[in-house]
Amino acid sequence: MDKKRIDIHCHLFSKQTLSRKVVSLLIKQLTDVSLSEIKVKKAGRKIFYKNLDVFEEEFDKISKINYFLKIGFNNDSEHIYKKLQQVEKNYIIAPLTLDLDFCFDEDKISGTLDRIQKYDENLLTEFKTIKTALDANIKNVTFDIKQYYNLYIKQKNKKELTNSRIEKFKNTKKEFDELSDKLVGEKRNSFASNYKADASFYSQLEQIKQLKQDDKYQDKVFPFLSVDPRRENILQFVKKNVGKDKIFYGVKIYAPTGYSPTDPVLFGTDNNNDCVYKFCEDNRIPITAHCSDAGFATFAENINITGEIYRFKEVIRVDDFQLYFKFNVIKDGVKAVEERAEILNHPLLWEKVMQKFPNLYLNLAHYGGKNDEWRQHIVNLMSKYNNLYTDLSGLYSKDLLIKIRNKFFKKLPKNIKNKIMYGSDYYIVTIFEDDFEKYLSNFKKVFSRRDFDKITIDNPSRFLFER
Numbered sequence: 001m002d003k004k005r006i007d008i009h010c011h012l013f014s015k016q017t018l019s020r021k022v023v024s025l026l027i028k029q030l031t032d033v034s035l036s037e038i039k040v041k042k043a044g045r046k047i048f049y050k051n052l053d054v055f056e057e058e059f060d061k062i063s064k065i066n067y068f069l070k071i072g073f074n075n076d077s078e079h080i081y082k083k084l085q086q087v088e089k090n091y092i093i094a095p096l097t098l099d100l101d102f103c104f105d106e107d108k109i110s111g112t113l114d115r116i117q118k119y120d121e122n123l124l125t126e127f128k129t130i131k132t133a134l135d136a137n138i139k140n141v142t143f144d145i146k147q148y149y150n151l152y153i154k155q156k157n158k159k160e161l162t163n164s165r166i167e168k169f170k171n172t173k174k175e176f177d178e179l180s181d182k183l184v185g186e187k188r189n190s191f192a193s194n195y196k197a198d199a200s201f202y203s204q205l206e207q208i209k210q211l212k213q214d215d216k217y218q219d220k221v222f223p224f225l226s227v228d229p230r231r232e233n234i235l236q237f238v239k240k241n242v243g244k245d246k247i248f249y250g251v252k253i254y255a256p257t258g259y260s261p262t263d264p265v266l267f268g269t270d271n272n273n274d275c276v277y278k279f280c281e282d283n284r285i286p287i288t289a290h291c292s293d294a295g296f297a298t299f300a301e302n303i304n305i306t307g308e309i310y311r312f313k314e315v316i317r318v319d320d321f322q323l324y325f326k327f328n329v330i331k332d333g334v335k336a337v338e339e340r341a342e343i344l345n346h347p348l349l350w351e352k353v354m355q356k357f358p359n360l361y362l363n364l365a366h367y368g369g370k371n372d373e374w375r376q377h378i379v380n381l382m383s384k385y386n387n388l389y390t391d392l393s394g395l396y397s398k399d400l401l402i403k404i405r406n407k408f409f410k411k412l413p414k415n416i417k418n419k420i421m422y423g424s425d426y427y428i429v430t431i432f433e434d435d436f437e438k439y440l441s442n443f444k445k446v447f448s449r450r451d452f453d454k455i456t457i458d459n460p461s462r463f464l465f466e467r
């Protein structure tokens with residue numbers, strides 16, 4: 001195989017996958033838009049302009065949500081893939097599927113259709129409440145701006161500039177209304193009917209299968225199967241569908257959605273070693289595991305768990321344990337995600353996995369994200385285990401990338417540098433950075449040509465293909 005560049009971590013799932021999850025995610029993003037501080041009335045001219053700046057920043061957040069929705073609303077993975085290809089020309093990609101069906105309060109979601117519908121309704125109500133509040137806020141601020149516009153803005157060129165900014169706000173808002181209407185709007189039931197138990201997961205797999213079976217893409221696309229140990233018969237499914245000549249080339253693990261990395265289905269037990277990691281180790285199947293303290297996390301307030309978890313600064317073992325979280329994902333946002341990530345996904349939990357399966361090809365994705373402590377743990381693990389890798393996906397902040405280069409990458413010995421891979425986290429990353437061209441160019445600017453080749457060609461080829 002000639003040496004092509006590789007994006008080791010991206011997502012191509014479409015609307016069906018996300019339907020209700022999109023709503024929860026939107027809720028999280030929208031609560032982050034804050035216009036309530038802006039009170040033009042009390043302002044002098046200087047503050048009036050400053051408020052316009054804040055207004056613009058907040059509207060940028062909305063326009064990112066719009067961008068994400070526009071891509072995510074496409075019904076097929078191929079469409080999303082083509083968008084990615086416009087930037088990552090000729091790259092080989094490893095699209096990771098995502099099983100989010102167990103991400104929600106099991107109490108509310110399992111069981112009867114009635115209960116599922118009830119849950120959907122609650123989510124919708126929540127979304128609508130937040131959107132109504134946001135609408136009112138925008139209206140007030142806009143009204144204020146109009147009222148004081150003539151008072152504060154006298155020069156013609158300033159007027160034109162301000163007008164064009166206001167025009168931009170209007171368009172963003174209009175687009176957002178249209179997109180969110182499409183999601184939850186007029187046809188109340190379209191949202192619920194998009195979701196049948198398991199439909200999102202299997203329709204996602206179906207689309208990936210179509211892509212992989214297309215002659216055009218066969219040697220460009222190497223999908224990873226999302227494995228949630230709570231899904232019935234998942235081990236059998238893995239054995240049947242993951243391998244060198246199968247649709248799926250690797251396995252994806254996302255523990256913060258509500259399970260331990262050493263769940264018995266994945267890790268085996270004292271008397272039974274027939275498990276996902278064993279199968280992957282024996283057959284040299286690469287695994288990518290989410291490993292940052294951001295991203296998705298289970299919405300449940302309590303989960304039943306068996307395996308290792310990280311609590312009170314140490315790894316502890318629990319069996320059939322009812323774990324109660326302190327924070328609520330919808331109410332507390334980031335704090336709740338961090339809480340779940342730490343308990344279920346701390347890098348030291350993965351050390352347990354490596355101790356038992358030392359030859360496993362494992363990618364601890366996102367290189368710890370924003371968390372330097374996790375990053376250091378990952379470095380330590382990489383120095384202990386030959387086949388332990390990490391990827392730089394989702395690192396859209398150029399400053400963070402520079403910090404990682406200076407404080408970590410540059411100081412690493414060669415054998416560890418050889419295990420750091422480029423990843424995009426497309427199209428999830430477009431929520432945070434809607435200019436994907438910029439995302440890739442950050443990497444080209446921050447890393448030398450030689451290092452860029454290393455992280456996009458040599459290292460991921462080893463992780464993906466080396467036998």
Ligand SMILES: [Zn+2]
Pocket residue numbers: 009010011393425428
């Ligand atoms: Zn990802």
